[in-house]
Amino acid sequence: xxxxxxxxxxxxxxxxxxxxxxxxxxxxxxxxxxxxxxxxxxxxxxxxxxxxxxxxxxxxxxxxxxxxxxxxxxxxxxxxxxxxxxxxxxxxxxxxxxxxxxxxxxxxxxxxxxxxxxxxxxxxxxxxx
Numbered sequence: 001x002x003x004x005x006x007x008x009x010x011x012x013x014x015x016x017x018x019x020x021x022x023x024x025x026x027x028x029x030x031x032x033x034x035x036x037x038x039x040x041x042x043x044x045x046x047x048x049x050x051x052x053x054x055x056x057x058x059x060x061x062x063x064x065x066x067x068x069x070x071x072x073x074x075x076x077x078x079x080x081x082x083x084x085x086x087x088x089x090x091x092x093x094x095x096x097x098x099x100x101x102x103x104x105x106x107x108x109x110x111x112x113x114x115x116x117x118x119x120x121x122x123x124x125x126x127x128x129x
Contacts, residue, residue, distance in 0.1 A: 004051045006062040008077060010084060010104075013061040017102035023128050024059045024104075028089045028096040032066045036112035037095040049117040058124070065094070099127040 007013040017024045027045070029037035044050050045060075054060055063081040066072065073081070088106065089096045099108040108127025113120065 017059045024100040026061045026098040028063045030065045032068045032071045034094040040112045044120045047117045
């Protein structure tokens, strides 16, 4: 089983997407306060089905906005996540999933849906193909 590789740096994700010819799945989440974010993680991102598919199909990029002090991100990471939100999540929706191409262009947007990992993958792919 492969572990989900989450990029946390936008530029790294863009470089990887360009090199691998894969779209970026940018996930805005509140890992310690947003119930639908936690559900999406449990029902989709953390499943073996999704992890195996993502490997070789998507570059996963996470912008987390934790609220508890103990989960606080380093200042540089926090600043970068805020900049990403400024660009891609102006409404401040959580969870918010943005499908980007390797140039950072938005191909599609979605959020939490009660679905199987397979259905969610199809949904993400529908923005790309």
